Amino acid sequence: MCLLHPNRKPHWPAPGELRASPIRGRLRSARYARLRSAAPGWGAQVAKNPITEETLHPQTHFPDDGENAALGTTVSSSVYAADEEPQALTDGDPDTVWRGRTPAEVTIDLGKLLKLTRIDLHLPINYRTARTQTLSISVSKDGGNAITVIEPAPVIFQRSNENMSTFDLKGTEARYVTISFEESDNVKNYAILAEIRIFVSQ
Ligand SMILES: [Ca+2]
Numbered sequence: 001m002c003l004l005h006p007n008r009k010p011h012w013p014a015p016g017e018l019r020a021s022p023i024r025g026r027l028r029s030a031r032y033a034r035l036r037s038a039a040p041g042w043g044a045q046v047a048k049n050p051i052t053e054e055t056l057h058p059q060t061h062f063p064d065d066g067e068n069a070a071l072g073t074t075v076s077s078s079v080y081a082a083d084e085e086p087q088a089l090t091d092g093d094p095d096t097v098w099r100g101r102t103p104a105e106v107t108i109d110l111g112k113l114l115k116l117t118r119i120d121l122h123l124p125i126n127y128r129t130a131r132t133q134t135l136s137i138s139v140s141k142d143g144g145n146a147i148t149v150i151e152p153a154p155v156i157f158q159r160s161n162e163n164m165s166t167f168d169l170k171g172t173e174a175r176y177v178t179i180s181f182e183e184s185d186n187v188k189n190y191a192i193l194a195e196i197r198i199f200v201s202q
Helices: 086-090
Strands: 003-005 008-011 074-077 098-101 104-122 131-140 147-157 164-183 190-193 195-201
Touching (some): 074 098, 086 098, 086 104, 086 195, 098 104, 104 190, 131 190, 164 195
Antiparallel strands (some): 074 104, 098 190, 104 164, 131 164
């Protein structure tokens, strides 16, 4: 590996100075991979680019822990970024995301009254940086008269918990579920989620 900088001679690091920065993504089938650096100053630094089993087959599914009543249901949002529309939140695909500038709300219409036991909020599974999002959750039987079931609080998403946060909804009966994002972390003023899963009891 050679470290290149516009104003310096190439620097060859000593043994032990090498560091690995895995880049994960979906490579279903490929023979060639091209790396391009857009950062100013330092150029790309590559020692090896092994294509690992995780690269070829990243985690692309959610835990099989019951029927997700939110799957395929209609979602609306107060705001969303281009090509990151709210319907991505219930499409079952962990790689499709909704993103909106805060404050923002997303509302899922489950289509009928259900007894809600749990809601899981997912960031993209391969999101690598811990993220705090301040949010609350309210539910409604008729689209109005909402009651708050989760009070506003900072929620931490990080890889150690698979970028997911779970909330107990205690069997509350409702048809509509709204997640309200009051603020995001201190880096970007937007909220982001990849998927919302809701579990119910009979
Ligand atoms: Ca999705």
